[in-house]
Amino acid sequence: MLHLRLITPSDRTEAVIRLIEKTVGTTHLAVVPGAARNPVGDLVMVDVAREAGDELIGGLRELEIDTVGSIAVEDIDLSLSKRADQAEADAPGEGVDAVLWEQLTEATHEESTLSVTYLAFITLATMIAACGVVLDNAILIVGAMAVGPEFGPLAGFSTAVVRRRPRLALRSLTALLVGFAVAMAVTVLFSLLMDGMGLFTEDMLEADRPNTAFVYAPDAFSFVVAVLAGIAGTLSLTSAKSGLLVGVAISVTTVPAAANAAVALSYGDTSQTAGSTNQLLLNLAGITLAGTLTLLTQKWLWSRQRR
Template identity: 85%
Template sequence: MLHLRVITPSDRTDEVVLLIEKTVGTTHLVVLPGAARDPAGDVVMCDVAREAGDELLAALRGLGIDTTGSIAVESIDLSLSERADRAEADAPGEGADAVLWEQLTDATHEESTLSVTYLAFITLATMIAACGVVLDNAILIVGAMAVGPEFGPLAGLSTAIVRRRPRLALRSLIALLVGFAAAMAVTVAFSLFMDAVDLFSEQQLKADRPNTGFIYAPDWFSFVVAVLAGIAGTLSLTSAKSGALVGVAISVTTIPAAANAAVALSYGDTKQTWGSTEQLLLNLLGIIVAGTLTLLAQKWLWSRQPKNAP
Protein backbone atom coordinates (compact mmCIF):
# COMPACT_ATOMS: atom_id res chain seq x y z
CA MET A 1 0.00 0.00 0.00
CA LEU A 2 0.95 3.62 -0.56
CA HIS A 3 0.05 6.64 1.53
CA LEU A 4 -0.78 9.86 -0.33
CA ARG A 5 -0.75 13.33 1.20
CA VAL A 6 -2.17 15.97 -1.07
CA ILE A 7 -2.22 19.72 -0.46
CA THR A 8 -4.88 21.22 -2.68
CA PRO A 9 -6.41 24.68 -3.11
CA SER A 10 -9.74 24.80 -1.32
CA ASP A 11 -11.65 25.30 -4.57
CA ARG A 12 -10.19 22.04 -5.99
CA THR A 13 -10.72 19.85 -2.92
CA ASP A 14 -14.06 18.44 -4.05
CA GLU A 15 -12.53 17.39 -7.38
CA VAL A 16 -9.63 15.69 -5.63
CA VAL A 17 -11.90 13.88 -3.18
CA LEU A 18 -14.22 12.74 -5.97
CA LEU A 19 -11.24 11.46 -7.97
CA ILE A 20 -9.94 9.46 -5.00
CA GLU A 21 -13.38 8.03 -4.23
CA LYS A 22 -13.79 6.93 -7.86
CA THR A 23 -10.41 5.21 -7.98
CA VAL A 24 -10.68 1.50 -7.22
CA GLY A 25 -8.07 0.52 -4.64
CA THR A 26 -8.23 3.58 -2.38
CA THR A 27 -9.26 3.71 1.26
CA HIS A 28 -8.73 5.60 4.55
CA LEU A 29 -9.70 8.95 3.02
CA VAL A 30 -9.09 11.93 5.30
CA VAL A 31 -9.89 15.59 4.54
CA LEU A 32 -8.49 18.40 6.70
CA PRO A 33 -10.03 21.71 5.56
CA GLY A 34 -7.69 24.68 5.83
CA ALA A 35 -4.93 22.64 7.47
CA ALA A 36 -2.20 23.61 4.98
CA ARG A 37 -0.33 26.90 5.37
CA ASP A 38 2.42 26.75 2.73
CA PRO A 39 0.93 26.46 0.22
CA ALA A 40 -2.40 27.46 1.71
CA GLY A 41 -5.23 25.03 1.20
CA ASP A 42 -6.74 21.78 2.37
CA VAL A 43 -4.95 18.54 3.15
CA VAL A 44 -6.33 15.33 1.67
CA MET A 45 -4.85 12.00 2.67
CA CYS A 46 -5.61 8.45 1.64
CA ASP A 47 -4.09 5.01 1.24
CA VAL A 48 -4.01 3.42 -2.19
CA ALA A 49 -3.03 0.02 -3.48
CA ARG A 50 0.30 0.15 -5.31
CA GLU A 51 -1.27 -1.19 -8.49
CA ALA A 52 -3.69 1.77 -8.54
CA GLY A 53 -1.11 4.36 -7.52
CA ASP A 54 0.26 5.36 -10.91
CA GLU A 55 -3.17 5.98 -12.38
CA LEU A 56 -4.19 8.11 -9.40
CA LEU A 57 -0.97 10.13 -9.48
CA ALA A 58 -1.40 10.79 -13.20
CA ALA A 59 -4.97 11.96 -12.63
CA LEU A 60 -3.93 14.27 -9.79
CA ARG A 61 -1.24 15.78 -11.99
CA GLY A 62 -3.90 16.17 -14.67
CA LEU A 63 -5.79 18.40 -12.24
CA GLY A 64 -2.66 20.50 -11.80
CA ILE A 65 -2.29 19.68 -8.12
CA ASP A 66 1.48 19.29 -8.51
CA THR A 67 1.73 22.96 -9.50
CA THR A 68 -0.99 24.55 -7.35
CA GLY A 69 -0.34 22.37 -4.29
CA SER A 70 1.72 19.25 -3.65
CA ILE A 71 1.56 15.47 -3.89
CA ALA A 72 3.63 13.33 -1.51
CA VAL A 73 3.81 9.53 -1.63
CA GLU A 74 5.12 7.15 1.01
CA SER A 75 5.29 3.36 1.08
CA ILE A 76 3.40 1.72 3.94
CA ASP A 77 5.42 -1.07 5.53
CA LEU A 78 2.53 -2.37 7.64
CA SER A 79 -1.20 -1.73 7.45
CA LEU A 80 -3.50 -3.69 9.75
CA SER A 81 -6.84 -2.93 8.16
CA GLU A 82 -9.52 -5.02 6.52
CA ARG A 83 -10.38 -2.01 4.36
CA ALA A 84 -6.81 -1.88 3.11
CA ASP A 85 -6.88 -5.61 2.34
CA ARG A 86 -10.13 -5.15 0.44
CA ALA A 87 -8.75 -2.17 -1.48
CA GLU A 88 -5.73 -4.20 -2.60
CA ALA A 89 -7.97 -7.08 -3.61
CA ASP A 90 -10.27 -4.78 -5.62
CA ALA A 91 -7.49 -3.00 -7.49
CA PRO A 92 -6.72 -4.60 -10.86
CA GLY A 93 -3.37 -6.32 -11.30
CA GLU A 94 -0.69 -7.20 -8.78
CA GLY A 95 1.20 -4.65 -6.72
CA ALA A 96 4.54 -6.34 -7.41
CA ASP A 97 4.02 -5.84 -11.16
CA ALA A 98 2.96 -2.20 -10.95
CA VAL A 99 5.38 0.55 -11.98
CA LEU A 100 5.10 3.95 -10.34
CA TRP A 101 6.53 5.95 -13.21
CA GLU A 102 6.71 9.24 -11.34
CA GLN A 103 8.53 7.58 -8.45
CA LEU A 104 10.91 5.81 -10.83
CA THR A 105 11.65 9.04 -12.70
CA ASP A 106 12.28 10.92 -9.47
CA ALA A 107 14.50 8.18 -8.05
CA THR A 108 16.62 7.84 -11.18
CA HIS A 109 16.86 11.63 -11.44
CA GLU A 110 18.43 11.74 -7.99
CA GLU A 111 20.73 8.78 -8.65
CA SER A 112 21.86 10.33 -11.94
CA THR A 113 23.02 13.59 -10.44
CA LEU A 114 26.71 14.36 -10.95
CA SER A 115 27.59 15.18 -7.36
CA VAL A 116 30.74 15.13 -5.27
CA THR A 117 29.45 12.02 -3.50
CA TYR A 118 28.81 10.22 -6.79
CA LEU A 119 32.29 11.10 -8.07
CA ALA A 120 33.82 9.99 -4.78
CA PHE A 121 32.12 6.59 -4.86
CA ILE A 122 32.90 5.82 -8.51
CA THR A 123 36.52 6.95 -8.06
CA LEU A 124 37.06 4.95 -4.88
CA ALA A 125 35.44 1.90 -6.47
CA THR A 126 37.75 2.18 -9.49
CA MET A 127 40.82 2.54 -7.28
CA ILE A 128 39.82 -0.51 -5.24
CA ALA A 129 39.30 -2.43 -8.48
CA ALA A 130 42.76 -1.29 -9.64
CA CYS A 131 44.27 -2.98 -6.60
CA GLY A 132 42.20 -6.05 -7.40
CA VAL A 133 43.38 -6.37 -11.00
CA VAL A 134 47.05 -5.87 -10.14
CA LEU A 135 46.89 -8.36 -7.28
CA ASP A 136 44.54 -10.69 -9.22
CA ASN A 137 42.29 -10.58 -6.17
CA ALA A 138 38.66 -11.51 -6.86
CA ILE A 139 37.51 -10.31 -3.43
CA LEU A 140 38.69 -6.77 -4.14
CA ILE A 141 36.98 -6.89 -7.55
CA VAL A 142 33.67 -7.91 -5.99
CA GLY A 143 34.03 -5.21 -3.35
CA ALA A 144 34.67 -2.58 -6.01
CA MET A 145 31.61 -3.72 -7.95
CA ALA A 146 29.43 -3.35 -4.87
CA VAL A 147 30.74 0.17 -4.15
CA GLY A 148 30.28 1.47 -7.71
CA PRO A 149 27.24 3.79 -8.17
CA GLU A 150 27.06 3.56 -11.97
CA PHE A 151 23.76 1.67 -12.15
CA GLY A 152 21.86 4.83 -11.16
CA PRO A 153 22.74 6.79 -14.33
CA LEU A 154 22.28 3.65 -16.44
CA ALA A 155 18.77 3.19 -15.06
CA GLY A 156 18.17 6.90 -15.50
CA LEU A 157 19.10 6.68 -19.18
CA SER A 158 16.74 3.75 -19.75
CA THR A 159 13.94 5.56 -17.92
CA ALA A 160 14.56 8.72 -19.91
CA ILE A 161 14.32 6.82 -23.19
CA VAL A 162 11.02 5.18 -22.25
CA ARG A 163 9.55 8.32 -20.66
CA ARG A 164 10.94 10.61 -23.35
CA ARG A 165 12.68 12.86 -20.86
CA PRO A 166 15.64 14.46 -22.68
CA ARG A 167 16.83 16.32 -19.59
CA LEU A 168 17.05 13.13 -17.57
CA ALA A 169 18.85 11.44 -20.47
CA LEU A 170 21.38 14.28 -20.67
CA ARG A 171 21.88 14.29 -16.90
CA SER A 172 22.44 10.52 -16.87
CA LEU A 173 24.81 10.63 -19.83
CA ILE A 174 26.87 13.40 -18.23
CA ALA A 175 27.07 11.47 -14.96
CA LEU A 176 28.30 8.36 -16.80
CA LEU A 177 30.84 10.06 -19.05
CA VAL A 178 32.24 12.52 -16.52
CA GLY A 179 32.12 9.96 -13.71
CA PHE A 180 34.07 7.28 -15.55
CA ALA A 181 36.48 9.80 -17.10
CA ALA A 182 37.28 11.35 -13.72
CA ALA A 183 37.56 7.98 -11.99
CA MET A 184 39.91 6.60 -14.64
CA ALA A 185 42.05 9.76 -14.65
CA VAL A 186 42.48 9.61 -10.88
CA THR A 187 43.17 5.87 -11.07
CA VAL A 188 45.93 6.45 -13.63
CA ALA A 189 47.57 8.86 -11.20
CA PHE A 190 46.95 6.39 -8.36
CA SER A 191 48.58 3.61 -10.37
CA LEU A 192 51.65 5.73 -11.10
CA PHE A 193 51.95 6.56 -7.40
CA MET A 194 51.60 2.89 -6.40
CA ASP A 195 54.26 1.99 -8.95
CA ALA A 196 56.57 4.68 -7.58
CA VAL A 197 56.34 3.19 -4.08
CA ASP A 198 56.80 -0.36 -5.46
CA LEU A 199 53.29 -1.57 -4.67
CA PHE A 200 52.26 -1.93 -8.33
CA SER A 201 54.41 -3.25 -11.14
CA GLU A 202 54.01 -3.83 -14.85
CA GLN A 203 55.01 -7.46 -14.35
CA GLN A 204 51.99 -8.00 -12.09
CA LEU A 205 49.67 -6.51 -14.68
CA LYS A 206 51.04 -8.64 -17.54
CA ALA A 207 51.37 -11.86 -15.55
CA ASP A 208 48.83 -14.67 -15.82
CA ARG A 209 45.74 -13.55 -13.93
CA PRO A 210 43.31 -16.47 -13.69
CA ASN A 211 40.88 -14.55 -11.44
CA THR A 212 40.75 -11.23 -13.31
CA GLY A 213 42.06 -11.88 -16.82
CA PHE A 214 38.50 -11.93 -18.20
CA ILE A 215 38.22 -8.19 -17.52
CA TYR A 216 40.25 -7.24 -20.59
CA ALA A 217 39.04 -10.15 -22.75
CA PRO A 218 35.39 -9.38 -23.59
CA ASP A 219 33.21 -11.95 -25.34
CA TRP A 220 29.53 -12.63 -25.93
CA PHE A 221 29.12 -13.91 -22.38
CA SER A 222 30.03 -10.42 -21.16
CA PHE A 223 27.12 -8.97 -23.12
CA VAL A 224 24.71 -11.72 -22.07
CA VAL A 225 25.53 -11.22 -18.38
CA ALA A 226 25.15 -7.44 -18.76
CA VAL A 227 21.73 -7.91 -20.36
CA LEU A 228 20.57 -10.26 -17.60
CA ALA A 229 21.90 -7.88 -14.94
CA GLY A 230 20.15 -4.96 -16.63
CA ILE A 231 16.83 -6.80 -16.53
CA ALA A 232 17.28 -7.78 -12.89
CA GLY A 233 18.35 -4.29 -11.87
CA THR A 234 15.42 -2.63 -13.60
CA LEU A 235 12.95 -5.05 -12.05
CA SER A 236 14.45 -4.40 -8.61
CA LEU A 237 13.93 -0.66 -9.08
CA THR A 238 10.38 -0.85 -10.37
CA SER A 239 9.27 -3.39 -7.76
CA ALA A 240 10.99 -1.52 -4.90
CA LYS A 241 13.17 -4.56 -4.13
CA SER A 242 16.39 -2.58 -3.77
CA GLY A 243 18.22 -5.48 -2.12
CA ALA A 244 18.57 -7.13 -5.52
CA LEU A 245 20.68 -4.21 -6.74
CA VAL A 246 23.68 -5.49 -4.79
CA GLY A 247 23.56 -8.72 -6.77
CA VAL A 248 23.28 -6.74 -9.98
CA ALA A 249 26.26 -4.57 -9.05
CA ILE A 250 28.57 -7.55 -8.53
CA SER A 251 27.53 -9.32 -11.72
CA VAL A 252 28.82 -6.80 -14.28
CA THR A 253 32.38 -5.66 -14.90
CA THR A 254 31.96 -1.95 -15.56
CA ILE A 255 34.08 -0.66 -12.67
CA PRO A 256 36.78 -3.39 -12.94
CA ALA A 257 37.05 -2.80 -16.70
CA ALA A 258 37.52 0.93 -16.15
CA ALA A 259 40.15 0.20 -13.50
CA ASN A 260 42.05 -2.26 -15.68
CA ALA A 261 42.02 0.21 -18.56
CA ALA A 262 43.40 2.95 -16.30
CA VAL A 263 46.19 0.77 -14.88
CA ALA A 264 47.11 -0.54 -18.32
CA LEU A 265 47.14 3.01 -19.67
CA SER A 266 49.55 4.08 -16.95
CA TYR A 267 51.99 1.42 -18.21
CA GLY A 268 51.33 2.09 -21.90
CA ASP A 269 49.77 -1.35 -22.45
CA THR A 270 47.45 -0.53 -25.35
CA LYS A 271 46.21 -4.12 -25.73
CA GLN A 272 44.80 -4.34 -22.23
CA THR A 273 43.61 -0.72 -22.36
CA TRP A 274 41.60 -1.36 -25.51
CA GLY A 275 40.31 -4.76 -24.35
CA SER A 276 39.16 -3.31 -21.03
CA THR A 277 37.50 -0.36 -22.78
CA GLU A 278 35.61 -2.79 -25.02
CA GLN A 279 34.50 -4.69 -21.94
CA LEU A 280 33.31 -1.47 -20.31
CA LEU A 281 31.37 -0.29 -23.35
CA LEU A 282 29.87 -3.76 -23.91
CA ASN A 283 28.58 -3.89 -20.35
CA LEU A 284 27.19 -0.36 -20.46
CA LEU A 285 25.40 -1.05 -23.75
CA GLY A 286 23.96 -4.35 -22.49
CA ILE A 287 22.55 -2.79 -19.32
CA ILE A 288 21.02 0.19 -21.15
CA VAL A 289 19.41 -1.97 -23.85
CA ALA A 290 18.10 -4.48 -21.31
CA GLY A 291 16.80 -1.78 -18.97
CA THR A 292 14.99 0.03 -21.77
CA LEU A 293 13.41 -3.13 -23.16
CA THR A 294 12.36 -4.24 -19.67
CA LEU A 295 10.62 -0.94 -18.98
CA LEU A 296 8.90 -1.03 -22.37
CA ALA A 297 7.73 -4.59 -21.67
CA GLN A 298 6.41 -3.61 -18.25
CA LYS A 299 4.62 -0.61 -19.72
CA TRP A 300 3.00 -2.76 -22.41
CA LEU A 301 2.02 -5.55 -20.03
CA TRP A 302 0.48 -3.11 -17.55
CA SER A 303 -1.49 -1.43 -20.35
CA ARG A 304 -3.16 -4.80 -20.91
CA GLN A 305 -4.51 -4.84 -17.36
CA PRO A 306 -8.18 -3.88 -16.84
CA LYS A 307 -8.51 -0.23 -15.87
CA ASN A 308 -9.98 1.11 -12.67
CA ALA A 309 -13.65 1.79 -12.89
CA PRO A 310 -15.92 3.89 -10.63
Protein backbone atom coordinates in the same frame (compact mmCIF):
# COMPACT_ATOMS: atom_id res chain seq x y z
CA MET B 1 -0.18 0.00 -0.03
CA LEU B 2 0.85 3.61 -0.56
CA HIS B 3 -0.01 6.61 1.58
CA LEU B 4 -0.60 9.92 -0.19
CA ARG B 5 -0.49 13.22 1.67
CA LEU B 6 -1.81 16.07 -0.42
CA ILE B 7 -2.01 19.82 0.02
CA THR B 8 -4.70 21.17 -2.26
CA PRO B 9 -6.05 24.69 -2.82
CA SER B 10 -9.57 24.91 -1.42
CA ASP B 11 -11.08 25.44 -4.85
CA ARG B 12 -9.64 22.12 -6.09
CA THR B 13 -10.27 19.93 -3.07
CA GLU B 14 -13.66 18.69 -4.31
CA ALA B 15 -12.15 17.71 -7.67
CA VAL B 16 -9.39 15.82 -5.85
CA ILE B 17 -11.92 14.02 -3.65
CA ARG B 18 -13.97 13.01 -6.69
CA LEU B 19 -10.85 11.67 -8.39
CA ILE B 20 -9.89 9.65 -5.33
CA GLU B 21 -13.39 8.24 -4.84
CA LYS B 22 -13.65 7.06 -8.44
CA THR B 23 -10.18 5.45 -8.39
CA VAL B 24 -10.52 1.74 -7.66
CA GLY B 25 -8.17 0.67 -4.88
CA THR B 26 -8.34 3.71 -2.57
CA THR B 27 -9.36 3.80 1.07
CA HIS B 28 -8.88 5.69 4.37
CA LEU B 29 -9.69 9.05 2.82
CA ALA B 30 -9.33 11.95 5.26
CA VAL B 31 -9.82 15.66 4.60
CA VAL B 32 -8.77 18.44 6.98
CA PRO B 33 -10.05 21.77 5.59
CA GLY B 34 -7.72 24.74 5.98
CA ALA B 35 -4.99 22.74 7.74
CA ALA B 36 -2.17 23.66 5.36
CA ARG B 37 -0.28 26.93 5.80
CA ASN B 38 2.56 26.72 3.25
CA PRO B 39 1.11 26.54 0.71
CA VAL B 40 -2.31 27.55 2.00
CA GLY B 41 -4.96 24.93 1.41
CA ASP B 42 -6.63 21.75 2.62
CA LEU B 43 -4.88 18.59 3.80
CA VAL B 44 -6.04 15.42 2.06
CA MET B 45 -4.76 11.98 3.03
CA VAL B 46 -5.56 8.66 1.42
CA ASP B 47 -4.22 5.13 1.15
CA VAL B 48 -4.11 3.49 -2.26
CA ALA B 49 -3.16 0.05 -3.51
CA ARG B 50 0.21 0.13 -5.25
CA GLU B 51 -1.31 -1.14 -8.50
CA ALA B 52 -3.65 1.88 -8.56
CA GLY B 53 -1.05 4.40 -7.44
CA ASP B 54 0.25 5.42 -10.85
CA GLU B 55 -3.26 6.13 -12.15
CA LEU B 56 -4.14 8.26 -9.12
CA ILE B 57 -0.87 10.20 -9.15
CA GLY B 58 -1.29 10.82 -12.87
CA GLY B 59 -4.79 12.19 -12.28
CA LEU B 60 -3.55 14.46 -9.50
CA ARG B 61 -0.89 15.86 -11.78
CA GLU B 62 -3.50 16.55 -14.43
CA LEU B 63 -5.26 18.64 -11.78
CA GLU B 64 -1.88 20.39 -11.30
CA ILE B 65 -1.78 19.56 -7.61
CA ASP B 66 1.99 19.14 -7.90
CA THR B 67 2.21 22.74 -9.13
CA VAL B 68 -0.26 24.59 -6.91
CA GLY B 69 -0.03 22.27 -3.91
CA SER B 70 1.89 19.17 -2.93
CA ILE B 71 1.89 15.42 -3.52
CA ALA B 72 3.85 13.26 -1.05
CA VAL B 73 3.94 9.47 -1.44
CA GLU B 74 5.10 6.98 1.18
CA ASP B 75 5.20 3.18 1.27
CA ILE B 76 3.14 1.58 4.01
CA ASP B 77 5.09 -1.29 5.54
CA LEU B 78 2.17 -2.55 7.62
CA SER B 79 -1.53 -1.84 7.34
CA LEU B 80 -3.93 -3.74 9.59
CA SER B 81 -7.23 -2.91 7.99
CA LYS B 82 -9.96 -4.90 6.26
CA ARG B 83 -10.69 -1.86 4.12
CA ALA B 84 -7.06 -1.81 2.95
CA ASP B 85 -7.23 -5.52 2.18
CA GLN B 86 -10.41 -4.96 0.17
CA ALA B 87 -8.87 -2.01 -1.70
CA GLU B 88 -5.92 -4.16 -2.75
CA ALA B 89 -8.29 -6.94 -3.83
CA ASP B 90 -10.41 -4.50 -5.87
CA ALA B 91 -7.50 -2.87 -7.66
CA PRO B 92 -6.68 -4.55 -11.00
CA GLY B 93 -3.39 -6.41 -11.30
CA GLU B 94 -0.77 -7.29 -8.73
CA GLY B 95 1.03 -4.65 -6.71
CA VAL B 96 4.44 -6.26 -7.22
CA ASP B 97 4.01 -5.92 -11.01
CA ALA B 98 2.94 -2.28 -10.91
CA VAL B 99 5.38 0.42 -11.99
CA LEU B 100 5.09 3.81 -10.30
CA TRP B 101 6.53 5.86 -13.13
CA GLU B 102 6.72 9.13 -11.22
CA GLN B 103 8.50 7.41 -8.33
CA LEU B 104 10.87 5.65 -10.72
CA THR B 105 11.64 8.89 -12.54
CA GLU B 106 12.32 10.70 -9.27
CA ALA B 107 14.52 7.89 -7.93
CA THR B 108 16.60 7.62 -11.09
CA HIS B 109 16.83 11.41 -11.31
CA GLU B 110 18.43 11.50 -7.87
CA GLU B 111 20.73 8.55 -8.56
CA SER B 112 21.89 9.95 -11.91
CA THR B 113 22.90 13.39 -10.67
CA LEU B 114 26.56 14.28 -11.20
CA SER B 115 27.40 15.16 -7.60
CA VAL B 116 30.56 15.17 -5.52
CA THR B 117 29.31 12.09 -3.68
CA TYR B 118 28.67 10.23 -6.94
CA LEU B 119 32.15 11.10 -8.24
CA ALA B 120 33.71 10.04 -4.94
CA PHE B 121 32.01 6.64 -4.96
CA ILE B 122 32.80 5.81 -8.59
CA THR B 123 36.41 6.99 -8.18
CA LEU B 124 36.94 5.03 -4.98
CA ALA B 125 35.36 1.94 -6.56
CA THR B 126 37.68 2.23 -9.57
CA MET B 127 40.76 2.63 -7.34
CA ILE B 128 39.74 -0.42 -5.28
CA ALA B 129 39.27 -2.36 -8.51
CA ALA B 130 42.71 -1.21 -9.66
CA CYS B 131 44.22 -2.87 -6.62
CA GLY B 132 42.15 -5.94 -7.37
CA VAL B 133 43.29 -6.33 -10.97
CA VAL B 134 46.97 -5.76 -10.19
CA LEU B 135 46.90 -8.20 -7.26
CA ASP B 136 44.57 -10.59 -9.15
CA ASN B 137 42.31 -10.50 -6.11
CA ALA B 138 38.70 -11.45 -6.85
CA ILE B 139 37.51 -10.25 -3.42
CA LEU B 140 38.65 -6.70 -4.14
CA ILE B 141 36.97 -6.86 -7.55
CA VAL B 142 33.67 -7.90 -5.98
CA GLY B 143 33.99 -5.15 -3.39
CA ALA B 144 34.63 -2.55 -6.07
CA MET B 145 31.58 -3.75 -8.01
CA ALA B 146 29.39 -3.35 -4.92
CA VAL B 147 30.68 0.18 -4.24
CA GLY B 148 30.25 1.43 -7.81
CA PRO B 149 27.16 3.68 -8.30
CA GLU B 150 27.01 3.44 -12.08
CA PHE B 151 23.71 1.54 -12.25
CA GLY B 152 21.85 4.71 -11.21
CA PRO B 153 22.68 6.68 -14.39
CA LEU B 154 22.15 3.58 -16.53
CA ALA B 155 18.66 3.10 -15.07
CA GLY B 156 18.03 6.83 -15.41
CA PHE B 157 18.90 6.75 -19.10
CA SER B 158 16.61 3.77 -19.75
CA THR B 159 13.78 5.46 -17.86
CA ALA B 160 14.32 8.68 -19.81
CA VAL B 161 14.13 6.83 -23.12
CA VAL B 162 10.88 5.07 -22.20
CA ARG B 163 9.28 8.20 -20.71
CA ARG B 164 10.70 10.50 -23.39
CA ARG B 165 12.48 12.77 -20.93
CA PRO B 166 15.45 14.23 -22.86
CA ARG B 167 16.68 16.26 -19.88
CA LEU B 168 16.86 13.15 -17.68
CA ALA B 169 18.62 11.28 -20.49
CA LEU B 170 21.21 14.05 -20.83
CA ARG B 171 21.69 14.23 -17.05
CA SER B 172 22.19 10.46 -16.84
CA LEU B 173 24.55 10.33 -19.81
CA THR B 174 26.58 13.21 -18.39
CA ALA B 175 26.89 11.52 -14.99
CA LEU B 176 27.92 8.27 -16.63
CA LEU B 177 30.53 9.66 -19.03
CA VAL B 178 32.00 12.32 -16.75
CA GLY B 179 31.97 9.92 -13.81
CA PHE B 180 33.97 7.24 -15.61
CA ALA B 181 36.29 9.81 -17.19
CA VAL B 182 37.14 11.35 -13.82
CA ALA B 183 37.45 7.96 -12.12
CA MET B 184 39.79 6.62 -14.79
CA ALA B 185 41.92 9.78 -14.83
CA VAL B 186 42.33 9.70 -11.05
CA THR B 187 43.08 5.96 -11.18
CA VAL B 188 45.87 6.57 -13.72
CA LEU B 189 47.45 8.98 -11.23
CA PHE B 190 46.81 6.50 -8.43
CA SER B 191 48.53 3.76 -10.44
CA LEU B 192 51.57 5.96 -11.06
CA LEU B 193 51.72 6.78 -7.35
CA MET B 194 51.49 3.11 -6.38
CA ASP B 195 54.20 2.30 -8.92
CA GLY B 196 56.44 4.98 -7.43
CA MET B 197 55.91 3.41 -4.01
CA GLY B 198 56.79 -0.01 -5.39
CA LEU B 199 53.31 -1.44 -4.74
CA PHE B 200 52.32 -1.71 -8.41
CA THR B 201 54.66 -3.01 -11.11
CA GLU B 202 54.22 -3.61 -14.81
CA ASP B 203 55.18 -7.25 -14.29
CA MET B 204 52.21 -7.69 -11.96
CA LEU B 205 49.88 -6.28 -14.62
CA GLU B 206 51.33 -8.42 -17.39
CA ALA B 207 51.49 -11.63 -15.35
CA ASP B 208 48.94 -14.41 -15.70
CA ARG B 209 45.84 -13.33 -13.81
CA PRO B 210 43.38 -16.23 -13.77
CA ASN B 211 40.96 -14.44 -11.44
CA THR B 212 40.78 -11.07 -13.20
CA ALA B 213 41.92 -11.56 -16.82
CA PHE B 214 38.27 -11.49 -17.89
CA VAL B 215 38.10 -7.71 -17.40
CA TYR B 216 40.19 -7.08 -20.53
CA ALA B 217 39.01 -10.07 -22.59
CA PRO B 218 35.38 -9.40 -23.55
CA ASP B 219 33.37 -12.16 -25.19
CA ALA B 220 29.77 -13.09 -25.88
CA PHE B 221 29.20 -14.03 -22.25
CA SER B 222 30.12 -10.49 -21.19
CA PHE B 223 27.18 -9.11 -23.14
CA VAL B 224 24.82 -11.89 -22.04
CA VAL B 225 25.61 -11.30 -18.36
CA ALA B 226 25.22 -7.54 -18.79
CA VAL B 227 21.79 -8.02 -20.37
CA LEU B 228 20.64 -10.36 -17.61
CA ALA B 229 21.96 -7.97 -14.95
CA GLY B 230 20.18 -5.05 -16.64
CA ILE B 231 16.89 -6.93 -16.54
CA ALA B 232 17.34 -7.92 -12.89
CA GLY B 233 18.38 -4.42 -11.87
CA THR B 234 15.43 -2.78 -13.60
CA LEU B 235 12.98 -5.23 -12.03
CA SER B 236 14.47 -4.58 -8.60
CA LEU B 237 13.91 -0.84 -9.04
CA THR B 238 10.36 -1.06 -10.35
CA SER B 239 9.27 -3.61 -7.73
CA ALA B 240 10.91 -1.65 -4.87
CA LYS B 241 13.23 -4.59 -4.13
CA SER B 242 16.33 -2.38 -4.00
CA GLY B 243 18.26 -4.92 -1.95
CA LEU B 244 18.69 -6.99 -5.11
CA LEU B 245 20.78 -4.20 -6.65
CA VAL B 246 23.84 -5.39 -4.73
CA GLY B 247 23.63 -8.71 -6.55
CA VAL B 248 23.24 -6.88 -9.83
CA ALA B 249 26.25 -4.67 -9.11
CA ILE B 250 28.60 -7.60 -8.53
CA SER B 251 27.54 -9.41 -11.70
CA VAL B 252 28.84 -6.87 -14.22
CA THR B 253 32.38 -5.68 -14.92
CA THR B 254 32.00 -1.98 -15.63
CA VAL B 255 34.14 -0.63 -12.78
CA PRO B 256 36.82 -3.38 -12.95
CA ALA B 257 37.13 -2.88 -16.71
CA ALA B 258 37.54 0.88 -16.24
CA ALA B 259 40.16 0.25 -13.55
CA ASN B 260 42.15 -2.18 -15.67
CA ALA B 261 42.04 0.25 -18.60
CA ALA B 262 43.41 3.02 -16.39
CA VAL B 263 46.22 0.92 -14.92
CA ALA B 264 47.18 -0.45 -18.35
CA LEU B 265 47.18 3.09 -19.74
CA SER B 266 49.56 4.21 -17.01
CA TYR B 267 52.02 1.54 -18.21
CA GLY B 268 51.40 2.17 -21.90
CA ASP B 269 49.80 -1.23 -22.51
CA THR B 270 47.47 -0.33 -25.35
CA SER B 271 46.29 -3.92 -25.82
CA GLN B 272 44.85 -4.26 -22.33
CA THR B 273 43.57 -0.67 -22.43
CA ALA B 274 41.62 -1.39 -25.63
CA GLY B 275 40.33 -4.74 -24.35
CA SER B 276 39.18 -3.27 -21.04
CA THR B 277 37.52 -0.32 -22.78
CA ASN B 278 35.63 -2.72 -25.06
CA GLN B 279 34.55 -4.70 -22.00
CA LEU B 280 33.33 -1.50 -20.35
CA LEU B 281 31.38 -0.34 -23.40
CA LEU B 282 29.92 -3.82 -23.95
CA ASN B 283 28.60 -3.93 -20.39
CA LEU B 284 27.20 -0.40 -20.53
CA ALA B 285 25.43 -1.14 -23.81
CA GLY B 286 24.01 -4.45 -22.57
CA ILE B 287 22.65 -2.99 -19.32
CA THR B 288 21.13 0.03 -21.06
CA LEU B 289 19.50 -2.06 -23.79
CA ALA B 290 18.13 -4.57 -21.30
CA GLY B 291 16.85 -1.88 -18.96
CA THR B 292 15.03 -0.04 -21.74
CA LEU B 293 13.45 -3.18 -23.17
CA THR B 294 12.43 -4.34 -19.68
CA LEU B 295 10.65 -1.06 -18.94
CA LEU B 296 8.92 -1.11 -22.32
CA THR B 297 7.80 -4.69 -21.72
CA GLN B 298 6.52 -3.84 -18.23
CA LYS B 299 4.63 -0.86 -19.59
CA TRP B 300 3.00 -2.96 -22.30
CA LEU B 301 2.14 -5.89 -19.99
CA TRP B 302 0.70 -3.59 -17.32
CA SER B 303 -1.50 -1.77 -19.85
CA ARG B 304 -2.85 -5.11 -21.08
CA GLN B 305 -3.38 -6.34 -17.53
CA ARG B 306 -5.34 -3.24 -16.58
CA ARG B 307 -7.53 -3.54 -19.65
